[in-house]
Amino acid sequence: xxxxxxxxxxxxxxxxxxxxxxxxxxxxxxxxxxxxxxxxxxxxxxxxxxxxxxxxxxxxxxxxxxxxxxxxxxxxxxxxxxxxxxxxxxxxxxxxxxxxxxxxxxxxxxxxxxxxxxxxxxxxxxxxxxxxxxxxxxxxxxxxxxxxxxxxxxxxxxxxxxxxxxxxxxxxxxxxxxxxxxxxxxxxxxxxxxxxxxxxxxxxxxxxxxxxxxxxxxxxxxxxxxxxxxxxxxxxxxxxxxxxxxxxxxxxxx
Amino acid sequence: xxxxxxxxxxxxxxxxxxxxxxxxxxxxxxxxxxxxxxxxxxxxxxxxxxxxxxxxxxxxxxxxxxxxxxxxxxxxxxxxxxxxxxxxxxxxxxxxxxxxxxxxxxxxxxxxxxxxxxxxxxxxxxxxxxxxxxxxxxxxxxxxxxxxxxxxxxxxxxxxxxxxxxxxxxxxxxxxxxxxxxxxxxxxxxxxxxxxxxxxxxxxxxxxxxxxxxxxxxxxxxxxxxxxxxxxxxxxxxxxxxxxxxxxxxxxxxxxxxxxxxxxxxxxxxxxxxxxxxxxxxxxxxxxxxxxxxxxxxxxxxxxxxxxxxxxxxxxxxxxxxxxxxxxxxxxxxxxxxxxxx
Ligand SMILES: Nc1ncnc2c1ncn2[C@@H]1O[C@H](COP(=O)(O)OP(=O)(O)OP(=O)(O)O)[C@@H](O)[C@H]1O
Ligand SMILES: [Mg+2]
Numbered sequence: 001x002x003x004x005x006x007x008x009x010x011x012x013x014x015x016x017x018x019x020x021x022x023x024x025x026x027x028x029x030x031x032x033x034x035x036x037x038x039x040x041x042x043x044x045x046x047x048x049x050x051x052x053x054x055x056x057x058x059x060x061x062x063x064x065x066x067x068x069x070x071x072x073x074x075x076x077x078x079x080x081x082x083x084x085x086x087x088x089x090x091x092x093x094x095x096x097x098x099x100x101x102x103x104x105x106x107x108x109x110x111x112x113x114x115x116x117x118x119x120x121x122x123x124x125x126x127x128x129x130x131x132x133x134x135x136x137x138x139x140x141x142x143x144x145x146x147x148x149x150x151x152x153x154x155x156x157x158x159x160x161x162x163x164x165x166x167x168x169x170x171x172x173x174x175x176x177x178x179x180x181x182x183x184x185x186x187x188x189x190x191x192x193x194x195x196x197x198x199x200x201x202x203x204x205x206x207x208x209x210x211x212x213x214x215x216x217x218x219x220x221x222x223x224x225x226x227x228x229x230x231x232x233x234x235x236x237x238x239x240x241x242x243x244x245x246x247x248x249x250x251x252x253x254x
Numbered sequence: 255x256x257x258x259x260x261x262x263x264x265x266x267x268x269x270x271x272x273x274x275x276x277x278x279x280x281x282x283x284x285x286x287x288x289x290x291x292x293x294x295x296x297x298x299x300x301x302x303x304x305x306x307x308x309x310x311x312x313x314x315x316x317x318x319x320x321x322x323x324x325x326x327x328x329x330x331x332x333x334x335x336x337x338x339x340x341x342x343x344x345x346x347x348x349x350x351x352x353x354x355x356x357x358x359x360x361x362x363x364x365x366x367x368x369x370x371x372x373x374x375x376x377x378x379x380x381x382x383x384x385x386x387x388x389x390x391x392x393x394x395x396x397x398x399x400x401x402x403x404x405x406x407x408x409x410x411x412x413x414x415x416x417x418x419x420x421x422x423x424x425x426x427x428x429x430x431x432x433x434x435x436x437x438x439x440x441x442x443x444x445x446x447x448x449x450x451x452x453x454x455x456x457x458x459x460x461x462x463x464x465x466x467x468x469x470x471x472x473x474x475x476x477x478x479x480x481x482x483x484x485x486x487x488x489x490x491x492x493x494x495x496x497x498x499x500x501x502x503x504x505x506x507x508x509x510x511x512x513x514x515x516x517x518x519x520x521x522x523x524x525x526x527x528x529x530x531x532x533x534x535x536x537x538x539x540x541x542x543x544x545x546x547x548x549x550x551x552x553x554x555x556x557x558x559x560x561x562x563x564x565x566x567x568x569x570x571x572x573x574x575x576x577x578x579x580x581x582x583x584x585x586x587x588x589x590x591x592x593x594x595x596x
Contacts, residue, residue: 075482090480092473094540095466103470104481106463117462 003066004029005168005200006051006082011060013046013224020046022224023060025254028169033191033201035211038221039244044204047221048171051202052084053077064168081168085175089158093147097139098128100146101161128160135160135193136186152183156190163194170194171202176210188214208237220244226252278532278582282549282556289560296563304442306555311448312503312510314551317526318455319499321547323398324530325459326492327472327539328391331402333500334522335409336383340376340504341514342413345422348372354424361512364426372426376508377501383409384497388490406523413516423513434509444506451502456544468492472539528575529554532582538590553578 004027013021020043028034036044049055051062053071062069064080071077074084091100098121107123108114125142132139137156139149146154155175162170172191176184184207191201191214205211211218212232220228220243227247230239243251289297296302316333323330351371352364364372383405390401436443459465467488470478479485507515533550535542558571 074480078482086480090474090477092470092477092540094473094536095469099466099470103466103478104483106466108463117458117464119461119463119466121461 002030004063005065007063007066008047008051009061009063011047011050011062012058013043013050013055014058020224021050021057024221024224024226025252026051026219026226027254028200028202029217031195031198031200032216033195033203033214035215035218036202036204036221037206037208037211037218037240037244042221042244043224044221045173048084048173048202048204051077052082052171054084078165081166082171083162083166083169084171084173085155085158085162086173089154091146091154091158091161094145096144097132097142097146097149097157098125100157101128101131101164103161105165131160131164134197135163135190137190150183152179152186155179155183155187159187159190159194163197163199166199169200169202171204173204174206175203176205176207184210208240211240212237220247222247225249226254229253277585278534278546278553279549281578282553285553285556285560289556289563293563297560302559302563304445306552306559307445307448308442308510310551310555311442311444312506313522313525313529314448314548315451315499315503315506316522317529317547317551318451318544319496320523320526320530321533321535321542321544322455322459322468322492323496324527324535324537325472325539325542326468326489327475328398328489328492329402329527329537330387330493330496331399331523332383332387332405332409333496333503333526334519335406335413336380336497336500337504337507337519337522338514338516339383339409339413339416340379340501341508342417342422342516343379344372344376344504345425345508345514346416347375348426348429349422349424352426359423361427361430362424364428366428369426369429372429373505376504377498380497380499380501380504381494382497383500384494385490387497388493391493392486392489402523410516413514417514417516419516421514421516425508425512429505429509430512433506434512444510447502447506451499452544452548459544464488464491469540472541474540525554526551528579531586532579534582534586536586536590537583 006028008024008026011021011024011026024043024047026047036047038044046055050057053074053076069080071080092103095103102124107120107127109118109120114120129142137153137160139153146157149157159170159172159175176187179187188210191203195201203211203215212235215232218228218230218232218235218240219226220230220240222244227249228243228251316337320330320333348364348368349362351368352362354362387401387405390396391398433443438446459468467478467483470481470483471485471488475485529550530542530547531537531550532553533543533546533548535546554571554575557574558568561568561571
């Protein structure tokens with residue numbers, strides 16, 4: 001069996017009196033889509049924030065490719081190949097898609113002009129066209145601000161951006177929550193393509209049929225504990241709901 | 255359609271873009287056309303055009319700094335006062351260096367070395383004020399409106415303390431004759447300086463990483479931070495740039511009027527803000543251009559000049575400007591609403 005790219009053990013996190021995470025064991029294998037599910041307040045977002053450097057655990061250990069890691073900031077996690085698409089997209093609405101894809105990592109012109117900070121817009125546009133093409137993201141125009149795109153297209157740009165810079169793992173926190181049927185299908189297709197390109201995907205979702213359809217593995221959280229680790233083929237929507245509402249730690253096999 | 259094709263702007267896109275940002279430019283062209291038709295001899299004369307450009311030069315330099323600040327979703331009310339402070343510092347340093355400290359009138363025989371030092375001091379002082387603004391906004395997280403309102407008072411009061419409340423009226427002769435009323439290749443030196451500033455600032459804003467980060471910070475500060483942009487540093491740099499521009503404008507003002515002008519810049523902040531907004535830069539940040547600001551600076555100047563030449567009481571210019579400004583902001587909001595629908 002291959003090594004997990006990411007292995008978190010015994011993660012705890014307390015906010016005042018709320019024990020958001022009480023010792024979660026979570027792993028991500030190479031080239032898979034893991035769905036992370038659980039009722040509202042189960043601790044999904046908190047776990048993702050910790051794993052992507054946006055928050056810090058009170059206890060537990062995170063290993064990346066077998067070596068212990070500690071992320072002080074999202075930038076450090078990104079440097080380790082882990083990126084997150086947040087529920088509130090972190091795009092700059094007034095800038096076009098290509099500029100958004102490269103934000104913070106702009107391509108500069110070669111030579112002296114580059115050292116003066118001159119952008120190589122052509123290179124960035126060409127490269128982002130390629131990224132959008134391989135990921136199957138169709139945009140009518142690449143010059144207009146991201147703001148003018150539809151919700152699904154914006155989500156696609158955000159995911160493409162994450163996939164472009166994370167060789168290892170992309171976290172998607174409810175990427176389809178605000179989308180219609182067609183756009184949801186597109187975003188899920190995009191998640192599969194990201195996986196097929198070699199980057200693992202962690203998908204948070206409340207949509208059980210969707211989870212059964214796209215995930216390779218499903219990790220269930222309940223009240224801050226890991227309660228189940230299932231293959232979609234082994235379970236049903238009812239089975240997932242049962243785990244989410246009454247699963248116990250004893251039922252968890254890492 | 256393949257992806258690569260999609261990167262070419264369609265004709266429709268371009269038309270929309272031009273209409274959205276171009277109407278104010280058309281307004282300027284229209285005004286110039288009307289005034290030149292009605293009074294070709296006066297309005298269109300070389301002398302008049304030069305006077306217009308000289309009148310615009312100082313405010314243009316200030317407005318360029320304001321453009322950066324507003325695109326980054328900030329505001330700088332302090333620029334006029336910072337200009338005054340810088341001009342007093344610069345003038346007094348030049349007086350002291352030419353051994354004429356205390357002179358209160360006329361011109362000094364200071365050489366170019368002294369003038370250079372005085373000018374550098376003006377720009378450095380402006381940058382220092384800008385860094386203070388930026389620090390208070392980005393690090394102390396005080397709203398820009400309050401911070402720059404505060405430094406507006408501090409810089410003006412500071413200038414009055416330094417100068418004892420009266421203008422420093424002794425300037426180097428060389429500065430006044432060669433920069434203030436001199437020419438380079440037949441073009442007034444003040445205009446030349448403004449053109450250079452506009453070109454460099456426009457290039458930096460539209461073609462460099464610094465410029466792109468200015469837009470990104472104004473468009474979505476949290477998003478920019480998560481993208482790894484140092485938002486604090488960028489914000490401080492933008493305010494420092496605005497302060498530096500006030501420093502350059504201070505030198506230009508000293509050169510042009512051969513005196514500091516402590517009471518002459520109270521309206522500079524509103525003049526530049528309205529020019530920037532007229533030029534299509536959004537008060538909500540993330541959108542704007544230096545070219546738009548140039549247009550926005552010239553509209554009130556042309557309007558006033560035209561009214562004077564036509565014999566319309568100049569008070570109407572103030573009324574017309576107010577209306578145009580409201581129209582500009584209304585159009586900006588319409589654009590945003592239209593965009594959101596997409
Ligand atoms: N910053 C915070 N301060 C205080 N409590 C918090 C904070 N973040 C999360 N919590 C609490 O931790 C618990 C887990 O929250 P979390 O957002 O991780 O849940 P979730 O599984 O993502 O839920 P949802 O499905 O609603 O998004 C909740 O009880 C929440 O109120
Ligand atoms: Mg959540």
